[in-house]
Amino acid sequence: MTFWERIYFPAILNGMRITFGHLFRRKTTVQYPEVKREFSDIYRGKHVLKRDDEGRERCTACGLCAVACPAEAITMVAAERKPGEEHLYREEKYATVYEINMLRCIFCGDCEEACPKEAIFLTKEIVKSEYERGKFIYGKAELVEPSDPARRIDISKRQTPEVLAFKKNKKFKHNK
Amino acid sequence: MKVTIDNIQVEVEDGSTILQAARKIGGKVVPPAMCYYSKLKGSGGKCRTCLVKVAQSSAKDPRPMPKLVASCSTPVQDGMVVQNLTSPEVIEARKGIVEFLLLNHPLDCPVCDQAGECDLQDLSFGFGMEETATEDERREYPVIDIGDNIKLHMNRCILCYRCVYTADQLTDKRLHGVLYRGDVSEISTFISNAVTNEFSGNVIDVCPVGALTDKTFRFKSRVWFLKPMNAHRECTKCSGKVAAWMFGNEIYRITGRKDQFGEVEEFICNECRFDKKSISDWVIDGPRHIKRQSVISANHYEELKKQSVIKPIEGFMEKQE
Numbered sequence: 001m002t003f004w005e006r007i008y009f010p011a012i013l014n015g016m017r018i019t020f021g022h023l024f025r026r027k028t029t030v031q032y033p034e035v036k037r038e039f040s041d042i043y044r045g046k047h048v049l050k051r052d053d054e055g056r057e058r059c060t061a062c063g064l065c066a067v068a069c070p071a072e073a074i075t076m077v078a079a080e081r082k083p084g085e086e087h088l089y090r091e092e093k094y095a096t097v098y099e100i101n102m103l104r105c106i107f108c109g110d111c112e113e114a115c116p117k118e119a120i121f122l123t124k125e126i127v128k129s130e131y132e133r134g135k136f137i138y139g140k141a142e143l144v145e146p147s148d149p150a151r152r153i154d155i156s157k158r159q160t161p162e163v164l165a166f167k168k169n170k171k172f173k174h175n176k
Numbered sequence: 177m178k179v180t181i182d183n184i185q186v187e188v189e190d191g192s193t194i195l196q197a198a199r200k201i202g203g204k205v206v207p208p209a210m211c212y213y214s215k216l217k218g219s220g221g222k223c224r225t226c227l228v229k230v231a232q233s234s235a236k237d238p239r240p241m242p243k244l245v246a247s248c249s250t251p252v253q254d255g256m257v258v259q260n261l262t263s264p265e266v267i268e269a270r271k272g273i274v275e276f277l278l279l280n281h282p283l284d285c286p287v288c289d290q291a292g293e294c295d296l297q298d299l300s301f302g303f304g305m306e307e308t309a310t311e312d313e314r315r316e317y318p319v320i321d322i323g324d325n326i327k328l329h330m331n332r333c334i335l336c337y338r339c340v341y342t343a344d345q346l347t348d349k350r351l352h353g354v355l356y357r358g359d360v361s362e363i364s365t366f367i368s369n370a371v372t373n374e375f376s377g378n379v380i381d382v383c384p385v386g387a388l389t390d391k392t393f394r395f396k397s398r399v400w401f402l403k404p405m406n407a408h409r410e411c412t413k414c415s416g417k418v419a420a421w422m423f424g425n426e427i428y429r430i431t432g433r434k435d436q437f438g439e440v441e442e443f444i445c446n447e448c449r450f451d452k453k454s455i456s457d458w459v460i461d462g463p464r465h466i467k468r469q470s471v472i473s474a475n476h477y478e479e480l481k482k483q484s485v486i487k488p489i490e491g492f493m494e495k496q497e
Contacts (some may be wrong), residue, residue: 060286060287061395062285062286062287062291062398063397063398063400063401064286066401067398067400067401067471067474078395078396078397079395080394080395091284091286091287092287092319093286093287093395116285116286117286
């Protein structure tokens, strides 16, 4: 070791320069509940079960999201639509129970990819923390979007150009 | 009689059809069949999905047949050379046939109870096009009940006549048939008469699409969430050998045991099918084999096979099988 290395002083000064340098930089963290970071438009957060333009539930309980789910977080029970319920459900079959276990869910988005009815989407909203595990099993009350047009959840940013092009193609009867 | 199908030679009895010869070989060589049912006399020749090319009619007459033939109704001749998947012409024709079959199909698979075990779904997945060439309205019929336990969705029907033959041959008094002709023809019970025969439930099993479905199972679950089990019971009317579709310890529905070609091994009676839904009614023999490719096998494992770490020599595995 040379004399300069032996007195350590320049090395300490050099370290301090880096430390104090960081003090005056912009912080990478935010004070969460007061300040909220902006999310990407295609952030994969809490799910929403969409309604169509007339406010009817789109989900037909086909079970494709459940079979696509790698974490097996989705379960559902289907029922038949009765006469007089046409304004509530789009097709003759609907889900009476639709549950997602948010503790199992890994937010991969495979369910929205599997959905043939464009019923389930992941949103920017995040799943809230709870004190009990049971509260993480979200049912239809938490998942279905409000029928009030003003409170609808916009998912148009999540739809790929292919999906939007398909939606315009009214040649298909099933593609209403 | 020696027949060659897709370069595989097979020996069959005199008088059997090309489809039967192909089924003797098995595997991918077998043409798909939507209307032919080996247990029903006179079935076949309607859907045209089993079209094959005959490259050589027989050993004596080596000329090819001028058009594609329906393999379910063409008898074999000695020295016949048949092309199924090896002929691009056949694939092209089958694509067209699938388009025809889907012409009036509502494509309501997310709602349909048959989804997951539907022949038309498999066929359109294999050969169908993404788009339809027509803009015409599809024909629509109201959903009707045939008896207490069977639901008829005429929209989905492809008019294969299998259920009509079943009713004709299995039951002594046929109560349903095909009304009208051509594009407007439909399966119906005459003046909505109920099918009350003991074996009428078998029309559900023979239906290749979701036109005839079990009302006791209607919208209860999807087939891929259930596990098919072999089960039997003492029955005075039928053999009592069935497939029980279970979820945990609950029996969701009972069907006949289907073989590798999608045909039931034995027809079962209505009592076994519709009334015996309790686990105490049945003796469970064990799980049924599910094809690896089937959606029903999703998340079910028969045995855990470890992936080979060593890369196999090309062509070696095929030779082993």
